[in-house]
Amino acid sequence: MTSSELFIAIDKIAREQSEKFGQPAPYYYNIAVEKAEMLAKEVGADVVLCKIGAILMDIKLGECMANKCVPLHIQKGCEFIEPILDDLGVDKKIKQVLLDCIKFHHGTKGEAYPSIEAEVVANADCYRFLTHAGTYGNILFADSLGFDQNQNVEFCLNKLEEKFSVLSIEKAKSDLTENYENIKEFLNKCKI
């Protein structure tokens, strides 16, 4: 199977998950793939693997949101996709790169990334959050958890900081820093 064929196969599986559980919504799904491709070209990573990694990173997010176990979506994503990659005959090295894309898509807490592809995917994920649309999505999510206004603002500020701290690729940093500062200022003014 070529990497383009693998992309098509994984895209189909991931879109089925997204349709079934409503997450990641198509807007966010597409942003991650588009930005992973752009950043991969920027840093010379494998473009198709980065796009597949971006599709896979939150493949179990929808189901975990439905089951109220969002922190488990990384582990569940790896467990879900590993046998599928085996069935598709994906070689061991490529499988590891893709699993690492899922495993480290929220960053590495200062450690080095196991691959440039995992780093690209983690940075691509930030484009879903460090934007006005992404922040509004977060406000709605926090609201669905029953948070009051200040708790909601705090939740969104934490997410903003978490994602800003993940930015390690210069291009992503320069694209998103102004958004980060503007949104942070806005959210701080929303506290009552």
Ligand SMILES: [Fe+2]
């Ligand atoms: Fe995630």
